[in-house]
Amino acid sequence: MLKRHHKILHTTFLLLLFFSLGTKAQNSKVVSIPLIAYIQSLEATFKVKFSYVDEDLENLKINPIEGEYLSVILSGIQNQTQLQIKKLSDRYYTLYKNTTVDICAQVLDNYESNTIPGATVEVLGSSIALVTNFEGTFSLKNIPRQATLRIRFLGYKTRYIRAEELVDPSPCLQILLVPNYEELDEVIxxxxxxxxxxxxxxxxxxxxxxxxxxxxxxxxxxxxxxxxxxxxxxxxxxxxxxxxxxxxxxxxxxxxxxxxxxxxxxxxxxxxxxxxxxxxxxxxxxxxxxxxxxxxxxxxIINMESQNNINGTFFGGAGFNLISGDAYAHVPLGQKLAFQFSARRSVTDFLNTPTYNRFFEKAFQDSEIKDSNDQSIDDGIVREEDFYFYDISGKILYDLNENQKVRLSFINIKNDLAYTETAQDSSRSSRSGLDQNNISFGGQLESTWTSNFTTHLNMYYTRYNLDARNSSDNGSQQLFQNNQVLETAVKFNTNYEFSNTLGMLNGYAFTETGIINFTNVTQPAFKSNIKGVLRQHSLFSELNYTSSDKKLHARAGTRLNYLENLNTFKEWILEPRLSLAYNFTKHFNGELLGEFKNQATNQIIDLEQNFLGIEKQRWILSDNDKLPITKSKQGSLGFNYDDKSWYLGIQGFYKEVNGISTSTQGFQNQNQFNGEIGKYDVKGIEFLINKKTTTFSTWLSYAYNLNNYTFEDVTPNTFPNNLDIRHTVTFAGTYTYEGLKLGVGLNYRTGKPYTEPQEGSNGIDRTTFPNTINYQENNSSRLPDYLRADASAIYDFEMGNRIKSSIGVSFLNLLNKRNVLNTYYRLNDDDQIETIESVSLGITPNVSFRLTF
Incomplete structure (x- = not known):
């Protein structure tokens, strides 16, 4: 009792003190006090009791109310808090919350304390929205008490606030918006x-x-x-x-x-x-x-980033085309938590479409065999296939607070194929199967510690697996291959801005990559199981400078790598990087770029005839013996002109890549098994001219590459690269009118190099067992030139207030031109040379329909 008596005296004293201050300073701003403390003082003064839920009142404050009568004071509490007060008897009262409230507030800049007219105010989960008036104020009536308001204005950080925090006092409460000083990653x-x-x-x-x-x-x-x-x-x-x-x-x-x-x-x-x-x-x-x-x-580098900001409203979409159907959505679970997902699956295993037929012909055409007289010997073969694919991705977005953001990502990609070929005349069959799967998990923590210091922590785990099976001659020979990649990585970046013109990036990265290559053949019996683990530690640092007049942008840095293959080698590699851009005039810009880089994961390429030639690449690790670390150096100089309606760009470059192997380059001649080590160097020019208006855009691009291999153990030791495409030209245009978009383009390039057998009887070396093909000089022949026309059209329209729709139609290879993409040779069972040609897609239509909401 003594403790309660002291508590009543204490609250009464506080109340008297507030009344006294209010009497002495009539023109001063009234000080708000906790509502619960105020009610306790009323209980002591008027000898009454109030019942209420603590959680309903604990965050509420009130301006003390002048008056001699309890009824007047209670009416004032209702006006200030929008609580309901019910009299149960002369002594007992109950207080409880309304389900709706009337609110008002004034939006201010917390730096200048200026009002912000025109700020957008939205009640999330409803269609209620408005903008602040000239004084920066707004008011709403009968808003759910637990509703969340989102307040936005260009140049300021978005503010989220509960409606019950803005109950309609007089004057309206002030909401302060923080200016958004976040700098864009790069300037467009x-x-x-x-x-x-x-x-x-x-x-x-x-x-x-x-x-x-x-x-x-x-x-x-x-x-x-x-x-x-x-x-x-x-x-x-x-x-x-x-x-x-x-x-x-x-x-x-x-x-x-x-x-x-x-x-x-x-x-x-x-x-x-x-x-x-x-x-x-x-x-x-x-x-x-x-x-x-x-x-x-x-x-x-191709760096894809999914949406990274929490949107307070739900949005999503779905669609289908003649290959697959998909759906995606962003689901807010609160003002600090959201979930994103997307899913896509093919319809190819239960729906036969023209698009699928063209894709199927393109993917499996390597089984089309021709004899030495260029006559097809592929007749009388029955093919059966069962194929499907899907991909699923998800992301959890959680903002711990305004300065710490957690992002968790997941993706799963899968292809599955079962394929059978049966010769009708002999009933001999060949069965192939492929199961390709990639599953990855990642997490990121983005932290802002001060206005000029931020950090970024990124961790991930990825697993890639490819199982390939082949059974030929009715099962007498079986082949199984497995390629598996397991990778774990941790990367930590820090960014510090010394000033508006100078910043510094520092960081550390650790990556552990394990790769398995397993092969098992029944006839002749052969088994191989190659495992490797590579660990890489990297330290990096770079400076970013932008001149005060915004004309010069410079970035210079270096990356120090320590690579350790647990089976074979340890090596330090230093990689300088440079990017310089200078605006000579408002519309004219020059750029100088350079870099040194390395990589220790590569793909070897199996024989084209294995597994139908559709998936023949296997990931492997460098061992610095049979396959060294691949290292590159590149420099380029370019100039760009843009006046909004015209763009003109030209860039010259030189690139040299050392440590390549013939096993990673896709050779299909006498060098495909030898594994010689060498390099390639590319000299090139890239040119683009683009005319743009509000309704159309048309462009012409041209690229020239001179791309040569150098292998010291191959004769001749310098010859054209397998990817030496000397000239590439694209002429295309797009047109947009209201909801209609049209695009048409023409692509031309010269043919790629390939190696033909020697002519006549010299084409086969019969002195070896088994016999082999005698080839001419490496890549001394070229395929015919490539030409393809494409077209597409999309029409956007609305299906209600919240649903947008689009219909699309496209045609690849509109002219149905037969382009030879690759040619190689092999010996058949009769020791005759067969020619295998890989040709481009024929005319390939596709149709899509999409909804977004």
């Missing part, structure tokens, strides 16, 4: 080709999916197809899983998804990208001048 310099494509100040190319328009042949923003519209990036075999950047092989591209290295990038054996674009926020393509934070990828 030039818009290219279509909406959503732009060149950055450091020479990289940025693809923003939300803004993407249309490109010829594309009705969906397929990431790995889109990048091929840029000069210097092509796929010689028309796949997305074999992209060649400035004469390099596909395994020399570093492909990242949410910071995770991807070892599988395609569906349908490379004809379709494995990454759903609709939750991808942006894609950065780097051909040279790479930041020191990136390792590997001696040819290029």
């Amino acid at each position: 310099l030039f818009k290219l080709l279509t909406t959503g494509l732009s060149q950055q100040r450091d020479g990289s190319i940025l693809l923003t999916i939300d803004d993407f328009g249309i490109l010829p042949g594309l009705i969906e923003p397929d990431v790995l197809q889109t990048v091929q519209a840029l000069p210097g990036i092509k796929s010689i075999d028309e796949t997305v899983s074999d992209i060649n950047v400035r004469g390099g092989t596909n395994d020399q591209n570093l492909i990242l998804w949410d910071g995770i290295k991807m070892y599988q990038s395609g569906h349908f054996f490379g004809l379709i990208s494995a990454f759903n674009p609709y939750l991808t926020d942006k894609v950065t393509i780097i051909k040279n001048g790479t930041s020191a934070q990136y390792g590997e990828g001696v040819s290029s």
Whole structure:
């Protein structure tokens, strides 16, 4: 009782003190006090009791109310708090919350204390929205008490606040918005080709999916197809899983998804990208001048980032085309938590479409065999296939607070094939199967410690597995191959801004990569199981400088790598990096880029005839013996002009890549088994001219490459690279009118090199067992020139207030031109030379329908 008595005296004293202060300073701002303490003082003063739920009142404050009568004071409490007060008897009262409240507030800049008119105020989960008036104020009535308001204004950080925190006092409460000083990763310099494509100040190319328009042949923003519209990036075999950047092989591209290295990038054996674009926020393509934070990828980096901000409202979409169907969604679970997912599955195992038929013919055409008289001997073979693919991705976004953000990502990519060929005349059959799977998990922690110091922690685990099975001659010979990659990585970056013009990036990365290559053959009996583990520690540092007049942008850094193959070698490698850009005038810019890079993971290429020639690449680790570490150095100089309606760009480059092996380059002649070590060097020019208006864009691009191998143990030791495409030309255009988008384009390139057998009887060496083919000089012949026309059309329309729709139609190889992509030779059972030609897609239609909401 004594303790309670002291508590009543204490609260009464506080109340009297507040009343006294209010009497002495009538014009001063009234001080708010906790509502529970105020009610306790009323209980002592008026000898009454109030019942309430502590959680309902514990965060509420009130301005003391002048008055002699309890009824007047209680009415004032209702007005200030919008609580309901019910009299149960002369002594007992109850207080409880309304389910709805009336609110008002004034939005201010917390730095200048200026009002912010025109700020957007939204009640999440409803259609209620408005903007603040000239005084920066707003008011709403009958809003759910637990509703969350989102307040946004350009240049300020978005603010989330509960409606019950803004109950309608007088004057309205003030909401302070914090200016957003976040600097963009790179400054956009030039818009290219279509909406959503732009060149950055450091020479990289940025693809923003939300803004993407249309490109010829594309009705969906397929990431790995889109990048091929840029000069210097092509796929010689028309796949997305074999992209060649400035004469390099596909395994020399570093492909990242949410910071995770991807070892599988395609569906349908490379004809379709494995990454759903609709939750991808942006894609950065780097051909040279790479930041020191990136390792590997001696040819290029393709960095895909999914949407990274929590959106308080649900959005999603779904669609289908003649190959697959997909769905995606962003689901907010609160103002600090959201979940994203996407899923896609093929319809090829239960629906036969013209698009699937064309893709199937392209993927499995290597079984089309011709004799020495160029006559097909492929008749009388019955083919059966069972094929499907899917990909699933998910992401959890959680903001611990405004300065710490946690992101957890997941992706699973799968291809599955069962294929049988049966000869009708002999009933001999051959069965092949492929099971390709990539599963990855990643986590990121983004922290802002001060206005000029941030950190980024990235960890991931990825597992790639390929099982290939082949049974021929009715099962008398069986072959099984397994390729497995397990990789774990931890990367930590720090960014410090010394000033508005100078910043510094530092960091450390650790990667452990384990690769297994297992082979088992029954006839003749052969078994091989090669395992390797590579650990890599990297320290990197770079400075970023932008002059005060914004004309000069410079980035210079270095990356120090320590590589350790647990079976064979240890090595230190230092890699300098440089990016310089200078604006000579408002519209004219020059850039100088350079880099040294290395990579210790490569893909060897099996014989073309294994597993139908559709999936013949196996990941392996460098051992610095049979396969050294691949090292590159590259420099480029370019100039760009842009006046909004015209863009003109030209860039010359030189690249040298050492430590390549004939086993990783896809040789199909006398050098395909020998494993000689050498290099290649590329000299080239890339040119692009682009005319743009608000409704159309047309462009002409040209690329010249002189790409040569040098192998000291091969005669002659210098000869054209397998990917030596001397001339590449693209002429294309797009047109947009209201909801209609049209695109048409023409692609031309000279033929790639290949090696023919010697003529006549010299074509076969019968002095060896088994007999072999005698070839002419390496890559001394060239395939015919390549020409393909593509077209596409998309129409966007609305199906209600919240649902947007689109219909798309595309045609690949509109002229149905037969382009030979590759030619190689082999001996059949009768020791006759067979010619195997790989040809391009025929005319390939596709149709899509999409909904977004």
